[in-house]
């Protein structure tokens with residue numbers, strides 16, 4: 480049974496989570512970055528995990544487009560969905576997750592999770608640093624990945 484973890488990451492956090500999932504999985508896993516491959520072929524995979532991050536309220540356009548282009552095929556697979564984000568409020572995180580993926584896919588997903596996130600100042604450009612300082616009140620790198628959520632997600636996917 481082959482699994483694809485298809486992710487998109489701006490500063491490396493979603494990639495870190497995707498790599499952890501791939502390492503800990505008991506399945507045969509292929510990691511695919513949508514930055515490198517815009518429209519990977521899903522046909523040989525039984526299970527698909529989709530992960531992206533939230534910037535200015537939304538998931539990456541490339542992930543949205545990929546899902547839109549492949550929705551019918553994705554509906555025939557075992558699917559897991561996750562986001563990385565840094566809003567501290569659970570309600571807001573849930574809203575961000577809700578907006579990130581289409582209803583049809585969320586309803587049929589085997590596992591869903593908000594994995595927390597990181598602010599990586601060394602990877603941000605000038606404008607991003609200003610936005611994060613202003614909006615989040617944070618001015619140095621911080622990691623708040625929810626590793627328990629990551630592990631729970633993996634267990635649910637592999638149950």
Ligand SMILES: Cc1cc2nc3c(=O)[nH]c(=O)nc-3n(C[C@H](O)[C@H](O)[C@H](O)COP(=O)(O)O)c2cc1C
Nearest residue numbers: 488489490491492493532535536564565566596597
């Ligand atoms: C410019 C900027 C805007 C962001 N906007 C949001 C946001 O609207 N909501 C949120 O929950 N997190 C927001 N974040 C936090 C990111 O989701 C977090 O940094 C995440 O770990 C990024 O993952 P990535 O490196 O895989 O892209 C923002 C981060 C940056 C740098």
